[in-house]
Amino acid sequence: MKPIPYGRQHITEEDIQAVVETLRSDFLTQGPKIAEFEAAFAKYIGCKYAVAVSNGTAALHLCALALNVQPGQKVITTPITFAASANCIRYCGGEVVFADIDPVTFLLDINKVRALLEASPKGTYKGIIPVDFAGASVDLEAFRKLADEYNLWIIEDACHAPGGYFTDSEGVKQNCGNGKFADVAIFSFHPVKHIATGEGGMITTNNKDVFEKLCLLRTHGITKAPELLKENHGGWYYEMQELGYNYRLCDMQAALGISQLKRADEGLEKRKEIAKKYDTAFAHNKNIETPKYNEGHAFHLYVIKIKERLGLYNYLRTKNIFAQVHYIPVHTMPYYQKKGHKKESFPFAEKYYEECLSIPMYPGLTDEAHQYVIDSINEFFTK
Ligand SMILES: *Cc1c(COP(=O)(O)O)cnc(C)c1O
Numbered sequence: 001m002k003p004i005p006y007g008r009q010h011i012t013e014e015d016i017q018a019v020v021e022t023l024r025s026d027f028l029t030q031g032p033k034i035a036e037f038e039a040a041f042a043k044y045i046g047c048k049y050a051v052a053v054s055n056g057t058a059a060l061h062l063c064a065l066a067l068n069v070q071p072g073q074k075v076i077t078t079p080i081t082f083a084a085s086a087n088c089i090r091y092c093g094g095e096v097v098f099a100d101i102d103p104v105t106f107l108l109d110i111n112k113v114r115a116l117l118e119a120s121p122k123g124t125y126k127g128i129i130p131v132d133f134a135g136a137s138v139d140l141e142a143f144r145k146l147a148d149e150y151n152l153w154i155i156e157d158a159c160h161a162p163g164g165y166f167t168d169s170e171g172v173k174q175n176c177g178n179g180k181f182a183d184v185a186i187f188s189f190h191p192v193k194h195i196a197t198g199e200g201g202m203i204t205t206n207n208k209d210v211f212e213k214l215c216l217l218r219t220h221g222i223t224k225a226p227e228l229l230k231e232n233h234g235g236w237y238y239e240m241q242e243l244g245y246n247y248r249l250c251d252m253q254a255a256l257g258i259s260q261l262k263r264a265d266e267g268l269e270k271r272k273e274i275a276k277k278y279d280t281a282f283a284h285n286k287n288i289e290t291p292k293y294n295e296g297h298a299f300h301l302y303v304i305k306i307k308e309r310l311g312l313y314n315y316l317r318t319k320n321i322f323a324q325v326h327y328i329p330v331h332t333m334p335y336y337q338k339k340g341h342k343k344e345s346f347p348f349a350e351k352y353y354e355e356c357l358s359i360p361m362y363p364g365l366t367d368e369a370h371q372y373v374i375d376s377i378n379e380f381f382t383k
Pocket of ligand 1: 057085157159160187188201
């Protein structure tokens with residue numbers, strides 16, 4: 001068996017052709033493919049604006065900047081996420097405050113967030129960064145209500161959930177990242193995510209002012225738009241109006257993204273099938289706790305919980321299956337420990353970390369490889 005990772009990209013001949021065509025075109029970066037990708041992505045997600053950027057971390061950083069995070073400001077997020085969800089606040093000098101997860105959904109527990117907010121004077125916190133962990137959509141309607149009470153912004157980290165949704169109190173499906181409740185949402189196009197562009201990311205929003213600020217910050221804070229210029233010396237003239245960055249995506253990547261996006265629904269269906277098959281295969285294995293999920297789950301990860309995690313992980317490696325752990329709680333990282341965060345602060349997150357294992361989940365997983373993974377896992381418990 002060839003090595004089987006927990007996640008990987010799915011590249012077709014059409015994807016390759018799309019990239020090759022841009023190489024033969026006039027633009028390698030900042031050409032027509034960026035706007036085309038942004039429009040297609042906004043349509044897919046169902047939001048007004050989409051801003052393509054160089055990766056998901058850059059997307060988070062730009063959101064924190066556009067929402068004007070200042071040194072010392074406090075922002076709440078989950079410890080069970082990739083470090084970047086928290087780091088974006090540190091880039092702006094803000095303070096990260098973690099709150100524990102719900103032990104069933106593994107998502108940031110809104111009751112824990114509420115408890116934090118109630119325990120401090122209003123104005124102490126500025127924002128919340130909930131994460132659609134593993135592909136499970138956060139109930140953003142509830143978070144919006146809470147955020148409005150305390151005048152907070154919301155960045156939805158939707159890296160795991162393109163195509164995911166939750167159903168709101170009126171029975172309406174709300175796509176992850178659609179901007180209905182969160183101020184901004186971010187996605188990543190790293191090869192393990194649903195849509196791959198090598199490195200890449202996207203920010204989605206319905207807020208025009210935020211959108212314009214993001215566009216400016218993405219490219220050095222520089223604008224050439226005549227209506228925005230303070231002066232105008234001629235056709236060459238531009239102004240740097242903010243301290244921005246070079247967080248652009250290039251046209252070759254956008255071309256790949258457009259091509260990948262066309263197969264997004266297909267990929268999501270395949271992920272669902274894989275999850276169902278795992279559910280059935282492990283239903284009678286008392287050693288394995290399979291994930292509980294709602295309709296609308298986007299299955300970036302399939303996380304099982306087992307007591308003998310290290311043993312199973314190592315056993316699978318001998319079988320050329322590379323499971324992974326998502327995530328080591330962010331507050332236990334040496335950097336955050338140095339910043340004063342304490343281990344044993346979040347019992348559910350830490351307990352989850354002891355037992356979680358992400359097993360292979362990607363559209364290109366063949367039936368044969370999938371069965372091999374299932375058999376290998378069941379075998380571990382019967383040897
Ligand atoms: C992948 C990921 C990121 C960062 O995206 P990059 O494109 O790798 O920078 C941020 N948050 C979450 C939850 C992710 O999974």
